[in-house]
Amino acid sequence: MNLTEFFAMSGYGAYIWSCYGLTAAVLIFMAWRARSELRAEIVRAQRRVQVAEQRE
Amino acid sequence: MTSNTESEVTAAPRSGSRWLWFHKLSSPPYAFRTAGNLRPWFFWPSLILMAFALYGGLILAPPDYQQKDAFRIIYVHVPSAILSLQVYVVMAVAAAVGLIWRMKLAHALAAAVAPLGAWFTFLCLATGSIYGKPMWGTWWEWEPRLTSELIMLFLYLGFMALRNSFDDLQRADRAAAVLAIVGVVNVPIVKFSVQWWNSLHQGPTFSKLDAPSMTASMAWPWGLMMLAFVLYFAAVTCDRLRSEILRRERNASWLAESLRSR
Numbered sequence: 001m002n003l004t005e006f007f008a009m010s011g012y013g014a015y016i017w018s019c020y021g022l023t024a025a026v027l028i029f030m031a032w033r034a035r036s037e038l039r040a041e042i043v044r045a046q047r048r049v050q051v052a053e054q055r056e
Numbered sequence: 057m058t059s060n061t062e063s064e065v066t067a068a069p070r071s072g073s074r075w076l077w078f079h080k081l082s083s084p085p086y087a088f089r090t091a092g093n094l095r096p097w098f099f100w101p102s103l104i105l106m107a108f109a110l111y112g113g114l115i116l117a118p119p120d121y122q123q124k125d126a127f128r129i130i131y132v133h134v135p136s137a138i139l140s141l142q143v144y145v146v147m148a149v150a151a152a153v154g155l156i157w158r159m160k161l162a163h164a165l166a167a168a169v170a171p172l173g174a175w176f177t178f179l180c181l182a183t184g185s186i187y188g189k190p191m192w193g194t195w196w197e198w199e200p201r202l203t204s205e206l207i208m209l210f211l212y213l214g215f216m217a218l219r220n221s222f223d224d225l226q227r228a229d230r231a232a233a234v235l236a237i238v239g240v241v242n243v244p245i246v247k248f249s250v251q252w253w254n255s256l257h258q259g260p261t262f263s264k265l266d267a268p269s270m271t272a273s274m275a276w277p278w279g280l281m282m283l284a285f286v287l288y289f290a291a292v293t294c295d296r297l298r299s300e301i302l303r304r305e306r307n308a309s310w311l312a313e314s315l316r317s318r
Contacts, residue, residue: 006115009125015190016128019183020114023132026179027288030172031099034295041302045311052308 082161088301088314095294102287105280112277120274129187131278135285136179140208141243143173143289147215148240151233163229164304166236167219168296172289174212181205192256200249201257208246211239225304 009016081087113131120127147166154162184202185195196202215232222228250257270278305311 009128010119012124012126012128012190015126015186019129019132019186022182022186023136023179026175030175031288031292031295034292034299038295038299038302041299042315045302045305045315049308049312049315053312 082159083310084161084301084305084307085310085313087161088298091294091297091301095291098287098291098294102284102291105284105287109277109280109284112273113281117274117277118271123191126187126190127274129183131281133180133183133187134278135282136176136183137205138282139285139289140173140177140180140205141246142286143169143176144208144211144236144240144243147173148236151236154229155233155237160229160304161301163233164300165293165297166233167229168300169289169293170212170215170219172292172296174209174216176289177205177209177212181209197256199256200253201246201255204242204246204249207242211235211242215239 007013007017081090109131113128117128119125147169150162150166150169153159154166181202184205188197189195215235218235219228219232222231249255250259302311302314305314
C-alpha cells in the first residue's frame, strides 16, 4: 500500500480525515483549555490567600 | 458556607470508618491533591492507547465489505457517542449526590464535566454528519437517533447556561442539578432509539458479544480507542475539577493547604 492510496481511503479520504482532524482538534482544545484554566485559577487562588494572610 | 464545610470534616470520624474515605474525598484539599496525583496516570496511558488504536484502526484493520474505508469513522464517532451519554450519567449522578447530601464537591464535579460532555456530543453529531453524507446521502435527517442526540447537546448547554444565570453559587448548583436529573430520561432514549423506532441509523456494532458484527482486527482498535477516550475524559476532568475546587473555596486556610499540597 502506498501513501497516496492510504490518504485516498478508497475515495472516502475527505470524510475520514475531516472526522479524525476534527476529533483531534477538539480533544487537544479541551485538554489545553482545562490546563490553562487551572493555571489561571491557581494564580487567582494564591492572590486570595495572600490577601487573607495580610489581613491577619 | 464555611462553617458547613468544616463541620463536615469534624463529623467524619463519628460516622464510622466505613465512610471515612468518602468524607476524606469530599474535603476540598484532599480532592484537589488526589485529582492532581491521578491526572498523569490517566493522561499518558490515554495518549499511548490512542496511538495504538489509530495504527490498528487506520492501517491494520481491513476495509469493510459494504462501507469500504468509510467505516473507519466509527473509531472516533462511537467513542464520542458513548462518552456523550456516559458523561451525562456522571453529571446527573454527581448533581443528585450534591442535591441530596448537600455535598459541594459533587456539584463541582457536575459543573466540571458538563462542557466535556457537550464537546463529546458535538463531536458525535459532527462526525456522524460527515459519516452520514457518503453512507446515507444526507448530512442530517430528523430521525430518532439524531434528534435525541441533538437534544442531548441542548441539555448540556442548558445545564451550563442555567448555572451561569445565577449569581448565588448554591442556587445555581441546585437549579442546574434539577435540570441534570430530569434530563437523564434522554439517555435511554438516545441509546435505544435505534431499536425502538424505525431509524435510519445503523444498529449497535460492538455490543453484540455473542454474534460480533466485526472481525477481531476491526474490533480491537475500537476497544483501545474507547478505553483511551475514557482515560482522556478522566484526565481532563481532574484538571477541571481542580479549577472548580479553587474557584469555589472560600475558606482561606483550605485554599492555602490545597496550593501547598500541589
